Amino acid sequence: MTLLVSAGLSFLGLSALCLSLSRHHQAVWSAPPDRRRALALRAAGWVLVALSLAAAIGLDGGTFGPVHWLGSLIAAGLCLIVALSYRPRAVVWMAPAAAVLAAVAALGSMA
Amino acid sequence: MKKGFRQSMAWLHTWSGLVVGWVLFAVFVTGTASYYRAEISRWMQPELRREATVTPDALAQAADLAVAHLQANAAGARMWFVTLPTAERPLVELFWRTRPGTPPGHVLLDPRTGGPAELRATKGGDFFYRFHFELHLPPLWGRWIVGICAMIMLVALVSGVITHRRIFSDFFTLRRDKAAQRGWLDAHNVSGVLALPFHLMITYTGVVTLALMYMPWGVTAAYHGDQQAYFAETGQITQGRPPAGQPGTLAPVGPMVREAMARIPEPLERLTIINPRDANATVVAVFEEPHGLSHEHPQVAFAGTSGTVVEVLSGGLRPAAKTFTTMVGLHEAHFAGPALRVLFFLCGLMGCAMVGSGLVLWCVARLPKAGAPAGLGWRLVHGLNVGAIAGLPAGIAAYLLANRLLPLDLAGRAEREVWVFFGTWIVVAVAGSLPAPRRAWRGATALVAALFVAVVVADLATAQATWDDPAWFLGFDAALLALAAGFAVISHKVDRFAAPRRARAAAGGQAGEPQMGPA
Numbered sequence: 015m016t017l018l019v020s021a022g023l024s025f026l027g028l029s030a031l032c033l034s035l036s037r038h039h040q041a042v043w044s045a046p047p048d049r050r051r052a053l054a055l056r057a058a059g060w061v062l063v064a065l066s067l068a069a070a071i072g073l074d075g076g077t078f079g080p081v082h083w084l085g086s087l088i089a090a091g092l093c094l095i096v097a098l099s100y101r102p103r104a105v106v107w108m109a110p111a112a113a114v115l116a117a118v119a120a121l122g123s124m125a
Numbered sequence: 126m127k128k129g130f131r132q133s134m135a136w137l138h139t140w141s142g143l144v145v146g147w148v149l150f151a152v153f154v155t156g157t158a159s160y161y162r163a164e165i166s167r168w169m170q171p172e173l174r175r176e177a178t179v180t181p182d183a184l185a186q187a188a189d190l191a192v193a194h195l196q197a198n199a200a201g202a203r204m205w206f207v208t209l210p211t212a213e214r215p216l217v218e219l220f221w222r223t224r225p226g227t228p229p230g231h232v233l234l235d236p237r238t239g240g241p242a243e244l245r246a247t248k249g250g251d252f253f254y255r256f257h258f259e260l261h262l263p264p265l266w267g268r269w270i271v272g273i274c275a276m277i278m279l280v281a282l283v284s285g286v287i288t289h290r291r292i293f294s295d296f297f298t299l300r301r302d303k304a305a306q307r308g309w310l311d312a313h314n315v316s317g318v319l320a321l322p323f324h325l326m327i328t329y330t331g332v333v334t335l336a337l338m339y340m341p342w343g344v345t346a347a348y349h350g351d352q353q354a355y356f357a358e359t360g361q362i363t364q365g366r367p368p369a370g371q372p373g374t375l376a377p378v379g380p381m382v383r384e385a386m387a388r389i390p391e392p393l394e395r396l397t398i399i400n401p402r403d404a405n406a407t408v409v410a411v412f413e414e415p416h417g418l419s420h421e422h423p424q425v426a427f428a429g430t431s432g433t434v435v436e437v438l439s440g441g442l443r444p445a446a447k448t449f450t451t452m453v454g455l456h457e458a459h460f461a462g463p464a465l466r467v468l469f470f471l472c473g474l475m476g477c478a479m480v481g482s483g484l485v486l487w488c489v490a491r492l493p494k495a496g497a498p499a500g501l502g503w504r505l506v507h508g509l510n511v512g513a514i515a516g517l518p519a520g521i522a523a524y525l526l527a528n529r530l531l532p533l534d535l536a537g538r539a540e541r542e543v544w545v546f547f548g549t550w551i552v553v554a555v556a557g558s559l560p561a562p563r564r565a566w567r568g569a570t571a572l573v574a575a576l577f578v579a580v581v582v583a584d585l586a587t588a589q590a591t592w593d594d595p596a597w598f599l600g601f602d603a604a605l606l607a608l609a610a611g612f613a614v615i616s617h618k619v620d621r622f623a624a625p626r627r628a629r630a631a632a633g634g635q636a637g638e639p640q641m642g643p644a
Binding site for chain 1: 294296297298300320418460468471475
């Protein structure tokens, strides 16, 4: 369950980070982000990545948490990069799906 | 050399990566497969019947059976190793060592009958596991070669990070619409940078696992080279008991097994019996690792002739020893459940992709100009690339295929499977170096895909009747088909690839050093 929570949050965070870069923003929305939008995306990205680490440590403790976090971060990054390369616009629905996944998995692991 | 720091590092990265790349690729592939070592072994012995549970009584009985077999067949040995049955693998596996330099004795017993287990002979997943750090060479040679390559890999990783100009802005970039060199560079960067924490961890901890062999001086100075004394003093194994030189009779081990299990909550994994016919014989019960990152097996040592407990070892390592066992634990990832294991496997695949794409990139960046003949160096690297990147997977598929197709009662069956593995690898490597590069890649990767499909067909045709859990075997076969599909896609892409027009027009002029960022 932890893996899903932290993979979902990592995916969201990495998506925000990647959309803060003009090349990828342009591929999805056909225009580069303005400065404020880029900064907001970047901040949101780092916060979400940090949150995924915090969630993993909170759920699995200081020993296994970071290991699970790194594994899910790498897997989420791989999904994102492959999606960007083949179907950049898919990020528009994949990010909300990742959010739902993280929320459902978080509820599941608390229950 | 009047060059900038980054250019020097680019040079170092290119050449340190190239010289060890082929060995590293093999180490990465077999290491990645080793995450599923137990599953591969199970698939390769489909006759094995799993059991719901193994009771303590059954374990004690199995231990007695094992010792009876060893007393009768390996009386002169210095050490006996008994792996006890588990529900997943209800077998008793015996190893014994008579003297250094001679190969150890080995037999698999059926714990119910005490006779040899009715299973096809194979090295199973253990072959990949041992190849991963010994390359099927004499152990010392293999471990030194792998260790040196891993150390050079650390050099390549660090110099690669320094060389990479735009690590953050190119983090998510995998361009497929540019020149071939650009695409391969992106693939190399993505597989390397994204899983960089894994690559650094696995390479460093891999060297640490055998650090005492590579750097023995501390133990030489403090323990006169006696590694066992060092391991015992740091609390990783029980204290050694030197032989008395007087003959002694081993007490029944069944009661010792029960006694040990009463003291340690983890499942009992194996027994080590040292100097079994000496008055100072020692029986050590070794348990599975408790849940945690650290690789430390709880142990209970018994005086062999009386059966009394002499030492109980469970946790309590000092920080230095704990650091070492945690690194070994991280490398082996025994702690990983099914989901985390998939992620480790994925990271391993990304390691294979990083090494493989780096090797291919060397060739793509130095493609001979249209009409010009390729130099000897280029052809050598290209041939070794095809031989390693397609030849090794072909060998693996052929190894699995041999497991299903060789006659079950063939003498030396397990060794023949290994011959098939190396034979296929060599044939693909030699045949792959002959045709034009694109045809070689297309043909070799198509062959790998076909071989993996053939493994599944052979499995369905010959072994289906013996499966104890069809869903499990079908799952394994599905994974093999996924590998086949992966290689088929690569073959198809090699066949269809045409550089975009703009890139093609620009190509021809620039085939210098590979650039790690936009030039």
